Amino acid sequence: MMNDPQNPENNNQNKELEPIQAEEAAKEAANELTPEEKILALEQQVADLQDQFLRAKAEAENSRRRAIEEVAKAHKYAIEGFAEHLLPVVDSLTAALADQSDDLVKVREGVDLTMKQLMSALEKGRVIEINPVGQKFDPHQHQAISMVPSEQEANTVVTVLQKGYMIAERVLRPALVTVSQPK
Structure with a gap:
């Protein structure tokens, strides 16, 4: 089929095919890389994947290290809440030792209240x-x-x-x- 300038129908068909043919030609040109260009592209892809791998490995190591630190802190400070509950008992015993009175009824009441504080602290723990x-x-x-x-x-x-x-x-x-x- 020849391009006849006298036939307007043939010109319209050619104009419609031109963009499609140009797109296909561009794809073929892109796929027609030289072996050296393909090697360079693949080496770049390998380098990118190695970088991603190293970053992922570093992130995993950082996560593992953070988890170990958190567990160590949990062990180290696990008793903190329990100790806070015991501090009023220590205060009561300190006050009892500082008391100079000879009233045994008051001393017994103080010991009884301190025992209740201690049992409450134990229950909270x-x-x-x-x-x-x-x-x-x-x-x-x-x-x-x-x-x-x-x-x-x-x-x-x-x-x-x-x-x-x-x-x-x-x-x-x-x-x-x-x-x-x-x-």
Whole structure:
């Protein structure tokens, strides 16, 4: 099909094809890189990927280091809240030692209030008292000192010689108990 200047229909078709052909020619020219140009492009791509890898690796290392530091701080300052709850108890004991009066009733009241402060501080620190009188002996929470004759069922805690304590479901100190003997 020749381009006939006399035929206006052929000119319109050629004008419509020109932009498409030019675009295809540009694509072909872009794909026709020399081997050296392809190597340079690939080397640049490798360098970019290596840079991205190193940055990602550094970020991961920084995140790991920050996590280790946070755990260390958590361990170091974990007792801080509990210590804050104990400070009023220390203040009360200091005031009791500074008191020069001989009134034993006041001293006993002060010791009782200080004990209540201490128990409150322990509760706030999630320390729970183990006082198992009348319960079945549990070797995970109790330490039997002796067995005594009793009217209670065998292996029942008869007396508590020293209260035990738990913190967050873990035994901090077992209760020292006497247990009833089998009949």
